[in-house]
Amino acid sequence: MSRGGESMVDEHKTICAVDIAGFGGMSRTRANHVALREGMYSSVEQAFLQSGIPWADCYQEGAGDGILALAPASVGKSAFAEKLPVALVSALQSHNATHRPEERIRLRLVLHAGEITRDERGVTGQAIIHAFRLLDSPQLKDALRDSTGVLAIVASTWFYDEVIRHHPEYVPEEYEQVTVDVKETNGYGWIRLPDGGRAVPGDIERRPPVPAPAREEPVVLTPVVRPASPEFYEVVDAIEAVPCMRGEHTRSLVVEQLPFAGSVRYFANRRAHVTSILRTCLDFDDGVVQLVTAISGQEPSGSAPLNRLMALLTGAA
Structure with a gap:
């Protein structure tokens, strides 16, 4: 088909798009952004290939912190519904x-x-617009924010009704229906967290953020903690005992709240990572106070391990 002298082709495609959560965080440098983009492309391409989706046959379009991939109709949708979530979680975790x-x-x-239109400048179509509205929905963002995992999936009503719900191997019971109201889009989506749990959507919408405990007095280290001292490792023990510091993901969420997060050296080993976090905090004025405040934001009110840490830091233990 041709309009205005430009060649246009209408095609049916499976639409898959991804977006990095928190890409524009203030603590991230341009070098971090490059590493994130490289990791995103590498993880998505690897997951496609492991799922039997020929990456080279897909139309690909970058969007800064995301990717749009359109697969030809010849690629079975089972690869997206069953294999891709598992493969992508594995690639991201690696x-x-x-x-x-x-x-x-x-x-x-x-x-x-859905149907897309390809012209000399790329692709367009209502199906692509709808997909990006779902991807940008507050419900999906909230689901990933409250998740312990690395991936949040939203399937359109069409994809859920026509593909997912018909096959038990696609785990339709793990998807939860949510209302989506973004710009011109008003309808439903189906959210799944393949590697992390969360509350039901209504609880997410109603639950206010957990405030950090009010602290009238500044945290004072008593006695003064010096790196490699017995007191230092006692504090490391106490920090490591706090639940949010035991999980790799929630520990990283704490680190991301620190204004000097980029100075904290990452270690895959939990003990080494916690030691690195505390040692870095001691290099900055009020660094330990900022760490305790960040931990408090992740812990429920009355957390016994957090209270023990506070008692140790204030000399009340």
Whole structure:
């Protein structure tokens, strides 16, 4: 088909797009952004190939912190519904295990299908617009934010009704329906967290953020903690005992709250990472106070391990 002298082709495609959560965080440098983009492309391409989706046959378009990939109709949708989530989680976890927190990736992913129009400048179509509205929905962002995993998936109503719900191997019971109201899009999507749990969507919308405990007095280290001293490792023990510091992902969320997060050296070993975090905090004025405040934001009110840490730092233990 030709309009205005330009060649246009209408095609049916499986639509898959991803977006990096928190890509523009203020603590990230341009070098971090490059590492994130490289990791995203490497992880997505690897996951496609492992799922039997020929990457070279897909139309690909970069969007700074995301990728749009359109697969030809000849590629079975089972590869997207069953294999891709597992392969992508594995690829992201492998990337994150070898990178420091500010270069670790958490992705939002949308699955949809429909007619697209290709012209000399690229692709367009209502199906692509709808997919990006789902990808940008607050419900999906909230789901990943409250998740312990690295991936949040939203399937369009069409993709869920026509593909996912018909096959038990696509785990339709793990998808939760949510209302999506973004710009001109008002409808439903189906969210799944393949590697992390969360509350039901209504709880996410109603639950306010957990405030950090009010602290009238500044935290004072008593006695003064010096690196490699017995007191230093006692504090390391106490920090490591706090639940949010035991999980790799939640520990990274704490580090990301520190204004000097880029100075914290990442270690895959939890003990080594916690030691690195504390040692870095001691290099900055109020660094330990900022660490405790960040931990408090991740822990529920009345957390016994957090209270023990506070008692140790203030000399009340």
